[in-house]
Amino acid sequence: MFFIVVLLALVMTSCSTSDNTPNAQAGYVNPRTCEGCHAGIAASYRETGMAKAFHKIDIEEVPGQTFTHEKSGRTYQFVKREDKVFLRRTEAGGENAIEKEIQYVLGSGNHARSFIHRTPQGRLIEMPVNWYPEDRGKVAMSPGYDRADHMDMRRAIGYQCAFCHNGYANAKGTSLLDDPVFEGDLPEGIDCQRCHGPGREHVAEGGRGKILNPKKLPAARKMEVCMQCHLETTSFSLPNSIVRFDQKIFGYNPVNPLESFVSHFDHAKGGKEEEKFEIAGSAYRLRQSACFRGSKEELTCTTCHNPHQKKANVDAACVSCHKQIAGMEKHPAKADCASCHMPKRRTEDVIHVAVTDHKIRRPDGKLDLMAKREERHEVMGKDSYQGEVVSYYPTTHASDLYPALAQVIHQSNLKKGVPRLEAALAKEQPKEPAFYVHMAQALHASGESAKATGYYQKALGLDEKFLPALRSMGASQLRAGDLAGAAGTLEKTVGLHPGDSLAWLELGRVYRGQKKLAEAARAARKAVELEPELVEAHKLLGVVLEESGDRVGAEAAFRAALAEQPDEAECRGNLANLLLTKGDAAGAEKLLKVAVVSSAAARFNYAVLLAQQKRYDEALEQALGAPRSVGSLELIGNLRMARREFRLAEGAFREGLKLEPGSGRLQVGLGTALGAMNDFSGARRFLTLAAQGTDAGAKAEASELLRTLPH
Secondary structure, three states, rough: HHHHHHHHHHHHHHOOOOOHOOHHHHHOOOOOHHHHHOHHHHHOOOOOOOOOOOOOOOHOOOOOEEEEEEOOOOEEEEEEEEEEEEEEEEEHHOOOOEEEEEEEEEEOOOOOOOOOOEOOOOOEEEEEEEOOOHHHEEEEEEOOOOOOOOHHHHEOOHHHHHHHHOOOEOOOOOOOOOOEEEOOOOOOOOOOOOHOOOOOOHOOOOOOOOOOOOOHOOOHHHHHHHHHHOOOOOOOOOOOOEEOOOOOOOOOOOOOOOOOOOOEEOOOOEEEEEEEOOOOOOOHHHHOOOHHHHHHOOHHHHOOOOOOOOOOHHHHHHHHOOOOHOOOOOOOOOHHHHHHOOEEEEEEOOOOOEEEEEOOOOOOOOOOOOOOOOOOOOOOOOOOOOOOOEEEEOOOOOOOOOHEEEEEEEOOHHHHHHHHHHHHHHHHOOOOOOEEEEEEEEHHHOOOHHHHHHHHHHHHHHHHOOOHHHHHHHHHHOOOHHHHHHHHHHHHHHHHHHOOOOHHHHHHHHHHHHHHHHHHHHHHHHHHHHHOOOHHHHHHHHHHHOOOOOOOHHHHHHHHHHHHHHOOHHHHHHHHHHHHOOOOOHHHHHHHHHHHOOOOHHHHHHHHHHHOOOHHHHHHHHHHOOOOOHHHHHHHHHHHHOOOOOOHHEEEHHHHHOOOOOOOOHHHHHHHHHHHOOOOOHHHHHHHHHHHOHHHHHHHHHHHHHHHHHO
């Protein structure tokens, strides 16, 4: 009896210290509390992938390899210093070095380990290299990073990503539209309450209080407990799910149906996406199986998996239904069922990982399941999925709000989705301001920005302090040229939300537009202070300081931007120009030469530098590799003229005029090229247009050239 009393006292003591536990106010307790009564289960669970899904880094997990990424030209090295771990990045020749501490690992190591830096402000930043067990363990780029222009050491882990790798974290934001910032201690891995619900009542009554046992739920609801994380219809732009706006970010409680927390969506049937195979799609694939459908959905994840144990018992589950298989002449009497019917396959979204395909079916020898893949990258609304987004789970909704929102939130079906969402909002008048912010953003994306302001105002009518609406409305006013309106909105925003870096950034841009350079610099510095990884804030500060005459400060700001994002072409161009004004042409060229490795946009600035040095052949090579723009085409035309390639110069100038028909510079260039080929009539036409235009420099040059043309 004494032991029981002492044990309960320990349990209650542990519970009483749970005020610092994330979501303690919602009935959650420190997950270590459960170990007092469930030591055996806790011990076996600690070995599972779910328990290790997010944890503090162990020095033994640190890879020894140095890795150079060919596409970006950057080298990464793990550095151990005392009891800390850092990732060091350098560019070619050891230039532009930066280090960030790694405090956490995301992933159990069964399939991958991602390395995470936590900023002093509470953001979780994914490092650009992962460790993969493939090929006896190797370092390679993190998912989405195998490209020249990757985000390096500044891609933030979002709330939805953290949801499936952690327990109940303290999210500073209240909406998925908010900056993903975490407060206090971070939970490590998925804890008991993610599947069993809040534990305070259970603990308070000495283990006799109410707690959810998922085994006692109906099959569909039991499956939902797993599907909270293991149902991802796709990781590419769609969207695959939308958390309800009346729910907290980490508010899922397995006591309630999954659809009360989140709605899942899918590609339209009949397309190439039907057989997609992605890393977090195990429940999605299982639900496609004939076994699942034939069981009338009684087959669930826990049919094979005991969530408290590391190893699954697939064979026993299969034989329970397929007893006759063992006696079949051509079927092995005893076999590993999964190796043939649920083989491991390389995933489409994480190309260095192979996982079990949970779509149970007969072996198909036609597929090369482990074929190497090139990483796929999308630009939302351009080369991402374009088509109808259909409800997946639940299959129907009482309201059309979320199905309509799913059409536009990733720009998958804007043309039909915008009027559909407008109609749903008009009919149902929801009280959550996020609906109206998404509606306004969809209008911007579909080219109807003028209508967006009304929806921002509706959102603010419901909550005058709603940060996403305030910030977005200010940015929208800035884009529309309403500097006074933007200043008023954004000054209110930073007054209500002084810790929002993006609002300070937008306010700095407004002040710059108003020629208030001191105020613009102050706002940019505040944005940098709040989010040192925010490259745009460093860049704005550099531009403003340069315009203010502070070249030393501008150079420091541009270098800080490039430390965070080495391929930022505009910053490299600005910094190169600063170095040129100091007479450091070699330093400028070195900057731009590195930039062109990972940024086609940097080729234009490099070409300009080479042209200024009269290295026309090298300049033309770089200009031809730059993205087509009015500036690059004018430069190509001028370089062709310098090489006396008049016909090719004409083509470049004409191509530029298709992009900007009224460009006086291009009209002068084209007139000059035509004149050089003795087409004086054509030359006079374009030089006259330039002389009548608004570009003062072009007008003067065209007028002078017109006087020299033969009559």
